[in-house]
Amino acid sequence: MSKTIAVWGSPNSGKTTFATKLAQTIYDKYQATVIVLYADNETPALPVIFPNYRKEDMFSVGAVLAKTEITQEDVIKQLVTVKQRQNFGFLGFTDGENRYTYPSFDETKIRALIAVLATLSDFVIVDCTSNLKNPISRVAIKEADDVIRLASPDLKSVTFFASQMPLYADPVFGLDRQIQGINVPDADLYMPIDEAKSRLHDPRFVIPYSRAVKQQMLDGKLTEPVNDKKFNDKFKAIVDKIVG
Numbered sequence: 753m754s755k756t757i758a759v760w761g762s763p764n765s766g767k768t769t770f771a772t773k774l775a776q777t778i779y780d781k782y783q784a785t786v787i788v789l790y791a792d793n794e795t796p797a798l799p800v801i802f803p804n805y806r807k808e809d810m811f812s813v814g815a816v817l818a819k820t821e822i823t824q825e826d827v828i829k830q831l832v833t834v835k836q837r838q839n840f841g842f843l844g845f846t847d848g849e850n851r852y853t854y855p856s857f858d859e860t861k862i863r864a865l866i867a868v869l870a871t872l873s874d875f876v877i878v879d880c881t882s883n884l885k886n887p888i889s890r891v892a893i894k895e896a897d898d899v900i901r902l903a904s905p906d907l908k909s910v911t912f913f914a915s916q917m918p919l920y921a922d923p924v925f926g927l928d929r930q931i932q933g934i935n936v937p938d939a940d941l942y943m944p945i946d947e948a949k950s951r952l953h954d955p956r957f958v959i960p961y962s963r964a965v966k967q968q969m970l971d972g973k974l975t976e977p978v979n980d981k982k983f984n985d986k987f988k989a990i991v992d993k994i995v996g
């Protein structure tokens with residue numbers, strides 16, 4: 753049985769980093785087949801996650817969603833992969849693309865895509881945008897087995913949720929089953945974690961800032977294990993809770 757996990761949350765809270773590290777940790781810990789789907793078509797994630805890749809090694813989920821029927825073969829053709837790490841694939845938009853690059857696709861098509869991804873892998877991790885007008889994010893939040901809702905410990909994040917949560921009161925979004933967490937995305941001064949906790953909806957975990965993780969992102973190595981015990985310990989505990 754495949755499991756789909758969506759990562760959502762406030763802008764710049766570390767969603768893309770978290771989703772990628774979650775995928776990497778699951779891949780290495782469970783020797784599982786993992787696919788990451790990056791939803792963003794305003795700031796495509798693939799060129800950020802794989803900054804050193806040549807154009808020929810980059811593909812696009814847009815080409816999959818442009819098809820009338822989505823097949824495993826279409827998906828496999830568009831997977832971006834990492835050398836020496838088999839059964840680990842990445843799907844998203846790439847350099848220069850935007851919402852007009854491909855014909856528009858509806859929610860049914862995205863649901864079909866997620867269903868095909870689930871036939872190809874043990875875990876599908878969806879990195880969603882903060883704005884759930886993004887169609888892939890909107891569908892993933894509704895369809896995922898687990899949704900992680902990420903906040904950073906600052907007033908902007910608290911204010912984001914105060915503004916946006918009422919928009920998703922409809923039970924289809926399952927707000928009350930989402931797992932709220934806090935991530936510290938940089939080394940600047942932050943609101944004390946206790947205060948952040950009291951102002952968010954019952955956060956279940958806190959991920960510390962990791963300079964090594966930030967460096968990995970710059971180097972295009974986020975898909976590899978990181979040498980930071982404090983970060984790894986926290987992260988593995990979360991993975992155990994979610995994956996069980």
Ligand SMILES: Nc1ncnc2c1ncn2[C@@H]1O[C@H](COP(=O)(O)OP(=O)(O)OP(=O)(O)O)[C@@H](O)[C@H]1O
Pocket residue numbers: 762763764765766767768769770792795881882935936937938959960961962963965966969
């Ligand atoms: N725990 C962490 N430790 C160190 N750096 C982090 C951590 N989490 C995130 N970052 C860094 O914070 C920055 C923002 O992270 P990221 O792009 O993942 O956020 P996001 O929520 O996906 O942003 P957006 O809303 O633009 O999609 C990046 O430079 C990333 O490397």
Ligand SMILES: [Mg+2]
Pocket residue numbers: 767768769792
């Ligand atoms: Mg992002």
